[in-house]
Amino acid sequence: MNPRSASPELVHVRTEMNDHGTMTVELHETNETRHLVEYESEEIHDTLASLPVGSRVPIEMVRVGTRSNVWKVVALHGRRVPTADQSVSTAN
Numbered sequence: 001m002n003p004r005s006a007s008p009e010l011v012h013v014r015t016e017m018n019d020h021g022t023m024t025v026e027l028h029e030t031n032e033t034r035h036l037v038e039y040e041s042e043e044i045h046d047t048l049a050s051l052p053v054g055s056r057v058p059i060e061m062v063r064v065g066t067r068s069n070v071w072k073v074v075a076l077h078g079r080r081v082p083t084a085d086q087s088v089s090t091a092n
Helices: 042-049
Strands: 009-015 023-027 033-039 056-063 070-076 079-082 088-091
Parallel strands (some): 033 070
Antiparallel strands (some): 056 070
């Protein structure tokens, strides 16, 4: 069984999505690194692909497989992106 996030988790984008659809994020609460490799929809994929390093976004995810640190994003809950002065603003 794949555990699903009980609620959205705020993550920081550490590496932008590559040509294979993989990106690395860090959980805000625990500093845990996760590799996002699958996406519930094309819309989720495209939204995450547009985010630059440093962006923060609340997501829900489930583990892919049982022994690896790879995850599928099943929901987005808005997005937050750093502005030019590196403060954070909400973009809908």
